[in-house]
Amino acid sequence: MQLTEEDILKIAMEHPMVRFGVTMDGQFIPKPVVELLQSHEFNKVPLITGITDDEWGYVMPNFFSPPGWTDGMDMEQILPFLTMFNPTLQDQLVAELVLNEYLGTSPDRTKIRDGFREIMGDFMFNIPARKLANYHRDAGAPVYVYEFQHPPSILQKKRPSFVGSDHTDEIAFVFGSCFADGHIKLKEELSEEENELCRTVMAYWGNFARTGSPNGPGLTEWPEFGAEAEYLSIGLEQKPGKDLKGKHFTFMTQTLPQIIKEWKEGPVVQTKLGSLRGAFLTVKGKDTIVNSYLGVPFAKPPVGPLRLVRPQPAEKWDGVRDATKQPPMCIQDRQSSVIELLFLAMDVEIPEVSEDCLYLNIYTPVKPGEDAKLPVMVWIHGGGLSLGSASVYDGSVLSAYHDVVVVLIQYRLGLLGFFSTGDEHAPGNYGLLDQVAALQWVQENIHSFGGDPGSVTIFGESAGGISVSTLILSPLASGLFHRAIAESGTAFWDGLVMGNPLLRAQNAAKLCNCDSSSSSKIVDCIMRWSEEEVLECSNQFAMMHFSLAVDSYFLPKPVEEIVKKQEFSKVPLITGITNDEYGFLLPSYFAGKGWIDGVDKDQAIKDLTLTYPDPRDRWIVDQVANEYLGDTSDPIQIRDIYREMMGDVMFNIPTIQLAKYHRASGAPVYLYEFQHPPSMIQKNRPSFVGVDHADELFFIQGTCFAKAHLKATAPFTKEEEELCRTVMAYWGNFAHTGSPNGPGLTHWPEYEDEAEYLGIGLEQKAGKNLKGKHYAFMTKTLPDLIRQSREKRERSEL
Template identity: 50%
Template structure:
């Protein structure tokens, strides 16, 4: 009898222990290709716990014969794979990432750089399980298609506060991601094909994390926004995502889609010391370069490599596909900050001392040569600087020129095309300045490029491998929660609207209503109306007059 009582007591104690602490096996998840062991994380401001699974392979390492080739399906592995460490960054100049982090006051130690980099990170509520069908947000990092990593972000706050699954992906960058000769020797689009492979992985595996493969939102900022905007034009992306968000970047920006990549390939080959006598020779030479040589060439490049019209991934340029309404019919949300070229971007290329003021005659050519705005330079400068008298006013005018031509106008144009295609479109302008950034930048800077990213990710709650350096105010937290809610609602319903939020109307060509996101949220009409009218109507008329003048 005594033995029976002892046995019962031991069993009861075991039950209590099991209930008090989650079993380690709760962190093991079984996917199609093998098992992963993740880790727990608690988000600041909430007691809710999450599971995070880092460095999940979604394709084979693109090395050796797979360099400059389409990604191949990941191979199965035996046993448990440790998914508690950040993946290596794809091949890039890591110093840029370090400097970027310092500029935006982010505490972040970049992992190493490796060609073996096709990994993704998943954040999901701790209690989530198969069949829960939570909304999924897949994030493509920015960085001009030459830099960036999944580890620059923490998806935990968004997943915790908004009860969703967040996936952060990596893709090949620069030469290894986008080198193309325009023929069979190097078709190109490797980085975009990586993104497609990651989305296919999500379709096949996200249910294991509690996510709904039929409720996937593809989102990105800057080059990530451009990527998402390009993928929505690809027939190969059909069914892989169901909403899309473009933040400060769309497919029509610059030369990010081209029919004729050979010229760019020749520039890369020349900088790499490769024989340019044939596309086969160029490709073989680039394939044979070491990682260090690839990075050295990258540092010398002044061109951007992007998407190629190959007849499969892209059947035409972005502009033409949008005009023909050949887009995936999914709801889209897109927007800009109100000072896209206020600080972060000019710091990387503007002449020394630009922030103290500029001289119209000496500095405007530098900007326009960089962005290749050709014969319209004088007319554009006259319009934007007509009232500028001081060096500071000239500086402010040039930051406006670049922001409008490179970001605002393309976003407004693409929003109109998607609206014409008959899908729900939501447009925003982000105007909020977190207090910590205000104190670290000149007073003339407003909401800068990428300022919206930390807010929608809930960076005010980051407290893991990335942190914001400085004091987070109550107002910062309030705006964070509002942005997170809008983004999560869009991921969940295809509309940002929800209880307790200012109603955000759909964008359409007549009213052109958009949401101004700041301390308050305000519905406005016709984003940068006068500037858009000048560039789209007045400028072409003036150029035509110049062409026809005797």
């Protein structure tokens, strides 16, 4: 009460965007406005109400639009103004639905500008006027609705041509300004037609003041607002109409509230095990609504006596299970997952870790109860068999763009997923058996989500690609999938399968203070550990330390024997690599500090032991190092050759081996090299890095268009958005038909005698003989040397 008039005026001038409105004070407005209207607790008097045909035409946007708005606007510019006047648009779903209703997906800035003006006019004036008319009519009072359609000529010539009859344009005619000669005068005379409009409007308003009806002699009949929402268009000619702003009125007052209600409730689907309540998701560039179901159990929690045991079928549950939250990650170093996401420039909340982690996430464009049989794509995450989760991926975009059901699965990792003593006490491969259990769950339940169990594609990257190619080899997975995509990882990596599981188990036991005298005692010790102790022990081992085991069950024979006898699932296959697999992410883990400035030979050779860990195989490491490094001594040259060598050993050569063996079985194979690094990541890397390990993931899962929990920390370029569409189209076509090719895409040749492949980047280009330089040495010369050495070793042991 101490502010002066000048103070108040100054505050108002300094803060023009601060709005003051009517409040429910218990006296003047005793209840919420909607409640008063719905209960008809108002004065039921005759009413005229109406609008102009361009309420947010020029005056209002000049106050509440960014500079230069008349030339066009974009989506980012209009959202702050929309939410200012309609707080419900702060909800992402509501905003997306409204924008789609008015603007569609057009990028045209002038169309966005005009759509924004229409939205604001409807929000602020048009829809409220219709609502008032409805409530008043339903209370039994006579109502007359109008739309004013003539802009005063003296104003219109000063406005942009796209402006119609703006906010307040009718005032000059209501008050007869055409004929005023007092303190308010028009600067220019109106036309004779406009003078007649003045007479007409004043007659309507005057008649209403006298009789409660605007109608009278010489006037076009103004229909009362009734069941058909009749109104009068007022302009140089008057014309009755019906259902003013009807399309958007129905959307805003019926369709949108119903969608919001359903959205908040979420979709509910019935499975064999029980009901699930999920959530709705939208993506950029598509109208499709995706139903997501998160944290769906596919096996019993592998805890207590089920630790280091094959997965058991999930149990039924009562009621409706909440499926709107990400499941906990399997036991792993959570901080390492955070660091990896920072490397990949992703913004996502990392869940907590838990041994109870055998869950999957489902994304489907099919509504509950709809009869559909869409292809299913089951994603197996990477992370060196030690890290990763379903929650750091998003299947919504691929699902929406290519009409597929996407399933993201989790599996036990590290010690709990791949520990083995090589005998009945701990056969190993538990993480892979979890994957089989998830695929079995898909076969039994995916029809409830609109998926076709007879059309399942498994796909994965890095350790996920290894998993995919290993599932191809396992008799347990036969018939559970029908197509496969192995990205940057296959079962042909020499360091994948443990040569002596018991020796590794004993080493682990000693490091973790367990009795290592027998398999049973080692396992008994691990079974007693807490989750914290499991994690503490696991952290003492490098990534991939716990690997696959030949267990006579999941992997009944060595990989080489299975593929040579072609005892595997001969399904269509996509496999490929990036052009710099060991570019930045992996050497940042393994190469030690300062590697960017150069690497010495000792470090390069040390990292090769990841592939050949048996001390007796040190000579193999020397052979590979000599093939690549030769007599090179320059640290920069060694750094780059080291990166090429590790990329070849771990990813490139094994991928081409998979392609060759699979093609030899008669199954169609498509090979790729990914050749474009995401711009938002590349700018933070050294200039010598090409397309790094995992770079393709942004494009395969359509991160460019994601709106769910997983987002990139910087925008993609328009060219990269097109690459997203292209890559998803190849992958989506493959899931539908077994071939990646389709209309509008560069033809992807099948991998045949000339080792054809597709270079995938901002432009796609077919090529031949990928990574041919060292392939002969790694697949012919070196294996012959290894075989001769091991035969000699076996003879000497005898």
